[in-house]
Amino acid sequence: MSITLYELAAADPAIRFSPYVWRTRFCLLHKGLAFKGVPWRFTEKDALAPTGQGRVPAIVDHARGDRWVHDSWQIATYLDETHSDRPAIMANDAERASGRLTAVWAETAVHGAAMPLIIGNLFAHLDPKDQPYFRQSREERFGRTLEQIAVEPKAGVAALKNALAPAEAALAVSPFLSGSAPGYADYALAGSLIWIWITAPVLPIDPETAVGRWYETMLDLYDGHARKAKLMR
Amino acid sequence: MSITLYELAAADPAIRFSPYVWRTRFCLLHKGLAFKGVPWRFTEKDALAPTGQGRVPAIVDHARGDRWVHDSWQIATYLDETHSDRPAIMANDAERASGRLTAVWAETAVHGAAMPLIIGNLFAHLDPKDQPYFRQSREERFGRTLEQIAVEPKAGVAALKNALAPAEAALAVSPFLSGSAPGYADYALAGSLIWIWITAPVLPIDPETAVGRWYETMLDLYDGHARKAKLMR
Numbered sequence: 352m353s354i355t356l357y358e359l360a361a362a363d364p365a366i367r368f369s370p371y372v373w374r375t376r377f378c379l380l381h382k383g384l385a386f387k388g389v390p391w392r393f394t395e396k397d398a399l400a401p402t403g404q405g406r407v408p409a410i411v412d413h414a415r416g417d418r419w420v421h422d423s424w425q426i427a428t429y430l431d432e433t434h435s436d437r438p439a440i441m442a443n444d445a446e447r448a449s450g451r452l453t454a455v456w457a458e459t460a461v462h463g464a465a466m467p468l469i470i471g472n473l474f475a476h477l478d479p480k481d482q483p484y485f486r487q488s489r490e491e492r493f494g495r496t497l498e499q500i501a502v503e504p505k506a507g508v509a510a511l512k513n514a515l516a517p518a519e520a521a522l523a524v525s526p527f528l529s530g531s532a533p534g535y536a537d538y539a540l541a542g543s544l545i546w547i548w549i550t551a552p553v554l555p556i557d558p559e560t561a562v563g564r565w566y567e568t569m570l571d572l573y574d575g576h577a578r579k580a581k582l583m584r
Numbered sequence: 585m586s587i588t589l590y591e592l593a594a595a596d597p598a599i600r601f602s603p604y605v606w607r608t609r610f611c612l613l614h615k616g617l618a619f620k621g622v623p624w625r626f627t628e629k630d631a632l633a634p635t636g637q638g639r640v641p642a643i644v645d646h647a648r649g650d651r652w653v654h655d656s657w658q659i660a661t662y663l664d665e666t667h668s669d670r671p672a673i674m675a676n677d678a679e680r681a682s683g684r685l686t687a688v689w690a691e692t693a694v695h696g697a698a699m700p701l702i703i704g705n706l707f708a709h710l711d712p713k714d715q716p717y718f719r720q721s722r723e724e725r726f727g728r729t730l731e732q733i734a735v736e737p738k739a740g741v742a743a744l745k746n747a748l749a750p751a752e753a754a755l756a757v758s759p760f761l762s763g764s765a766p767g768y769a770d771y772a773l774a775g776s777l778i779w780i781w782i783t784a785p786v787l788p789i790d791p792e793t794a795v796g797r798w799y800e801t802m803l804d805l806y807d808g809h810a811r812k813a814k815l816m817r
Contacts (some may be wrong), residue, residue, distance in 0.1 A: 382667055438735035445763025452761065452769075496754040516692060521685035528685065530678025536685075540759060 357399065360390035362478045365581045368549045370462070372456050372534075373542035373577070374423040374454070375408040380573040381538070382430050386410070391535040396486040423542070424454065427448030427535055441535050453528055456517065457543040464514035466493075468507025469550040470500050473584045474581040476550070484516075504553045511547065511555055513556050515562050522561035526568075533572060541569040541577070588644040593623035595655065595676060595711045595814050598651035598814045601782045603695070606775035606810070607656040607687070607768075608641040614771070615663050615670045619643070626714040644689035653712055656775070658788040673766050683768030685762065686761055689750065690776040698776075699726075701740025702783040703733050709783070709816040737786045744780065744788055748795050759801075772808070774802040782815050 356379065359369035362505055367373075367388060379386045391398060396405035409421040412433070420429045427440050427450075440481040470489070474497055477485055484493045493500050502510075518540055521528055528536035544566055547555045557563050570578040585715055589612065594600035600606075600621060611645050612619045624631060629638035635654040642654040645666070660673050660683075674680045686759045703722070707730055710718055719730055726733050735743075751773055761769035777799055780788045803811040 416608065443763055444758040444760070445682070448754040448758035448761050448763060449678070449685070449769070451687065452682070452689075452750045453756050455753040456685075456693075456749040460689075460693060517685045517688040520682040520688040524684050525677040525681035527677070528681050530676055530681060536682070 353412070353414045354379060354387070356386045356388045357386045357391045357407045357409045359407050360392060360478070361476045361583065363476070363581065364390040364475070364582060366476065366549065367580070368473070368546055368583070369458075369573075370542040371406075371423040372408040373545045374424070374538050375410065375426050377533075377541060378423075378427045378430055378440050378535070379410075380576055381440050381533075382434050384430070384434065384437070392478050393484050403459055412441055423539075424451070440538075446524060446529060446534055446536075449529065450539060453518075454535035454539035457540050459513070459515045460504035460517075461540070461543045461547075464510045465507070465555070467500050467502040468511060468555060469547055469552075470497055472549040472552040472583055486550035490503045499563060504551070507551070508553065508557075512557055512560070515531075515560075518565075519560055519562050522565045527565070533569070537565075541566070544569075545577055545580060549580055552584060585643070587612060588645045588646070589619045589621045590624045590640045590642045591621045592640050593625060593789045594709045594816065595710070596709070596814065597623040599709065599782065599816060600813070601706070601779055601816070602640055603690075603775040603779035604656040606778045607771050608643065608659050609767070609809070610766075610771035610774060610805075611656075611660045611663055611673050611768070612643075613809055614766075615667050617663070617667065617670070618627065626717050639781060649726075656772075657684070662749050668691050669716045673771075679767055679769075680738075680800040683772060686751075686769035687772035690773050693750075694744070697743045698740070698780045698784075698788070700733050701737060701744060701788060702780055702785075703730055705785040705816055706783040737784070740784075741786065741788055741790075745793070747788055748776070748793075751798075752793055752795050755798045760798070762792040766802070770798075772803060774799070777802075778810055778813060782813055785817055 356375060358367045358372045360367055399409050401419040402409050407422055408426060409419060410426055412418045415433060420426050431440050441450055474485060476494055490496055521543055527533045544556060556566050589608060591605045593600055617723060624640055632642050632676040633643050634652040640653060641656055641659060643659055645651045648666060653659050664673050674683055707718060723729055743795055760766045777789060789799050
């Protein structure tokens with residue numbers, strides 16, 4: 352394998368649920384680069400020491416002197432720069448702008464809307480050694496207990512659908528967020544929705560929407576790669 | 585003039601503050617089509633009867649048999665279809681997708697964050713005949729009185745800056761949201777920010793940000809067209 356990818360895993364190491372790691376998976380598939388995913392837990396900061404920080408995705412590019420790169424956006428731009436003979440993830444300013452706007456919108460609006468739906472089920476499936484870290488960091492961020500953040504699935508699914516309105520509008524006029532073929536904007540939102548799909552206690556995405564139909568297409572890409580993801584239900 | 589544009593106006597008819605109308609102004613300038621703006625108030629539904637609804641922007645295309653078109657997105661696609669000899673506002677699926685995503689994100693996240701900042705000043709400058717309609721419709725929508733929705737300017741400016749994070753990220757990697765030149769995604773967000781700039785009680789956009797620098801560029805476009813807007817302060 353030319354690239355090692357560190358991936359956030361649940362108690363079951365086959366469950367790989369980070370939205371940011373899924374973005375990187377799609378970018379590696381887009382470039383046609385072989386990679387091996389390595390399970391990693393929130394509390395294993397030492398394993399990422401060469402990156403100077405403690406979060407995934409992080410990759411090691413064995414064909415480039417075992418170079419480490421971290422952060423889903425930095426990895427995407429790195430892959431385009433160093434593997435420029437392969438299909439570009441982002442070919443121009445327009446694709447960079449829509450990629451970044453979509454990614455940060457998904458991280459804020461979509462993740463914020465999804466968190467109450469998924470947080471209980473997600474916490475229950477974490478590796479026990481990660482649970483105290485997860486509880487403390489999320490309760491600090493939200494100023495409430497995990498139990499107070501959580502909502503009934505029906506309310507959570509409705510809030511998520513509402514938050515997806517910008518993508519619903521875009522996918523009503525274009526097959527992909529990036530245009531006629533998938534690109535970084537699609538991988539960014541798909542990463543978020545795969546995270547929600549894996550961690551939610553119920554099926555979270557309405558299949559009768561433009562987003563739902565696009566999501567099925569995203570699961571089909573690259574020989575149905577994401578469709579094989581192991582779920583927390 | 586080849587096109588008449590109905591525009592939401594304040595008590596002072598020279599103040600034209602609708603974000604959706606500003607999108608259409610930019611689209612008309614992008615196409616190089618001459619137009620004449622006509623002031624319109626919220627309660628003048630009869631003036632728009634040919635559109636079958638009661639909101640602006642609405643245009644009358646005198647070069648096409650006095651055809652009426654309404655809704656900022658429908659007008660943009662109409663202008664591209666019927667004036668295809670002029671520069672395209674959106675040339676492909678990618679531009680349509682990023683245009684729609686940016687527009688609906690701006691309408692929800694950016695407008696939602698800005699409303700508490702602007703609503704008091706905006707209400708005070710409305711035509712008196714529009715004030716009862718505005719109060720009732722907005723209080724129904726938010727479930728609170730205008731006075732309860734309003735916040736101190738400092739808190740409102742901070743909330744707006746926070747809501748603009750997706751655009752800030754995009755404009756850190758690209759000169760325009762549409763890439764190397766302005767397009768519908770830029771006109772969509774600029775329309776929202778011009779609305780806020782006109783109606784806020786203080787300068788609402790931090791000039792030391794990527795969004796602030798891009799906003800100055802948007803005001804400079806088309807001979808500084810938007811820079812001439814009359815403000816509510």
